[in-house]
Amino acid sequence: MRVLLAGGGTAGHTSPLLATAAVLAEAGDDITCLGTPKGLEVTLIPEAGFPLELVPPVPLPRRPNADLVRLPANLRRTVKATLGVIDRVRPDVVVGFGGYVSVPAYLAARRRKLPIVVHEGNALPGVANKLGARLTTHVAVSFPDTDLRGATYTGLPIRRQxxxxxxxxxxxxxxxxxxxxxxxxxxxxxxxxxxxxxxxxxxxxxxxxxxxxxxxxxxxxxxxxxxxxxxxxxxxxxxxxxxxxxxxxxxxxxxxxxxxxxxxxxxxxxxxxxxxxxxxxxxxxxxxxxxxxxxxxxxxxxxxxxxxxxxxxxxxxxxxxxxxxxxxxxxxxxxxGIVRRDAAEQLAQLIHRAAQERR
CATH class of the missing domain: 3.40.50.2000 (Glycogen Phosphorylase B;)
Incomplete structure (x- = not known):
């Protein structure tokens, strides 16, 4: 199976991505990661041994400013770049962990009719994953009380060590x-x-x-x-x-x-x-x-x-x-006794189930 994992900017997005990537790779899946040039993923993902594709960042402003005016053009540009990555990598499923890069990943996956999996790390969902949850039935959350459409509680993937x-x-x-x-x-x-x-x-x-x-x-x-x-x-x-x-x-x-x-x-x-x-x-x-x-x-x-x-x-x-x-x-x-230690395995299973939709 080929999997495109989108997430970055902060360790909060990159760490669960890498923990999930490790479990998927152990299962024999081919992993490609999607990020932007401005996040920690530029260093952390290559160091972990996974290929990284970069697309331009799309800031999602929470209040009116210049970024809001530029948002439509920036988003179109980044979705186009993401479509190029998808057409080269040809993933069976696209997984988003939130952050700037997840929105274009979700939109490009929808355009190519690919299964989408959303993972929300925080108890309070971010804007990107609120959008992603509207485009798929495969939604995972880190905390059992997270209010996100169609969510399944898997926990937050953490490193095996x-x-x-x-x-x-x-x-x-x-x-x-x-x-x-x-x-x-x-x-x-x-x-x-x-x-x-x-x-x-x-x-x-x-x-x-x-x-x-x-x-x-x-x-x-x-x-x-x-x-x-x-x-x-x-x-x-x-x-x-x-x-x-x-x-x-x-x-x-x-x-x-x-x-x-x-x-x-x-x-x-x-x-x-x-x-x-x-x-x-x-x-x-x-x-x-x-x-x-x-x-x-x-x-x-x-x-x-x-x-x-x-x-x-x-x-x-x-x-x-x-x-x-x-x-x-x-x-x-x-x-x-509060959190799951097997969250990476739980999320990997959800990703595999979602990928079956395409086969």
Whole structure:
């Protein structure tokens, strides 16, 4: 089977695409990915070994501006380019993961009468996938309460190294890998690949309180210059990295994670049973807070607004939590029962069923 996977721009679209591509490739399918020159897919997809076709981006403005005026012409141009890709690749099915590139993929697939599969990563659907869901009966969502036409709950595809992770078995290795002490309470901090200023500056300002409580930190900052530490001799380790490639070992090393609540992050930390403090991105449509609600509601995480995430809050809420093995164990059990670890396999099966429509 030949499959065209459309998605990119951010890790939220690219990561589930790559997790699904890996399962399909293992089944013997031929994979081609569709993206734009401006997204993370330009790097991540070739690094994963999959062919990537690029088409011009089509911004979908949420309010009147110059992009809205140019939208019809831009969309026609990109649909034409996507039709060219489809005519060369000749896929049996087109799968969209949202983002700018999915709209032309859906429209071009419809014009060529190809089966379409839509996967929505967030709890609150985006504009692209709301459109895609009107063009197909094959719609998958990451969260069971997502309001999207004809949706089936498959979960969010995550990488196999995460889906199969045994945190307890790799804890010692993870702490050695990052230069952490073996037996201290450990917090992983991440604001995503680009970092998050509020998380970076707050955790840095709270570092003295964390050190006084014997807590060590592994901080993926994105922008390390925002993490200004006031260190004293004998303080527990506070390791700052720009980006963490071995996130599986970081999850294993940690007792607690402080993070944004993008769909991919929420799914990964819940799947591995890592208790979380979610600090949703304060812009957008509130989708990050909605992503975290199932895990928080089950007792697997805490939710704090960006503006309320201060050094004083860290001292009063995070320090008592990360130094309480009983609370952490309870949260870990609660989190691990919330999300599906087999989402990539579930979505691959849906893609195969959709492709049968053409045969």
């Amino acid at each position: 995460i889906a199969d992770l045994d945190r307890d078995a790799l804890r010692d290795e993870g702490r050695r890998y990052f230069g952490l002490d073996a037996d201290r309470p450990t917090i992983l901090v991440t604001g995503g690949s680009q970092g998050a200023r509020r998380i970076n500056t707050t955790m840095a300002a709270a570092s003295r309180d964390l050190a006084a409580a014997g807590v060590q930190v592994l901080h993926a900052a994105g922008r390390p210059e925002e993490v200004e530490l006031d260190r004293r001799a004998g303080d527990p380790p506070y390791v700052v990295e720009r980006y963490i490639d071995r996130i599986d070992l970081a999850y294993a090393a940690a007792d607690l994670v402080v993070c944004r609540s993008g769909a991919n992050t929420v799914t990964e930390v819940a799947a591995v049973g890592l208790p979380a403090v979610f600090v949703p991105l304060p812009i957008g449509n509130g989708e990050q807070a909605l992503n975290a609600h199932p895990v928080v509601g089950a007792g697997g995480g805490l939710l704090v607004e960006d503006a309320a995430f201060t050094p004083a809050w860290v001292d009063s809420a995070v320090v008592p939590l990360v130094t309480s093995p009983e609370r952490l164990a309870h949260m870990s059990r609660a989190a691990s």
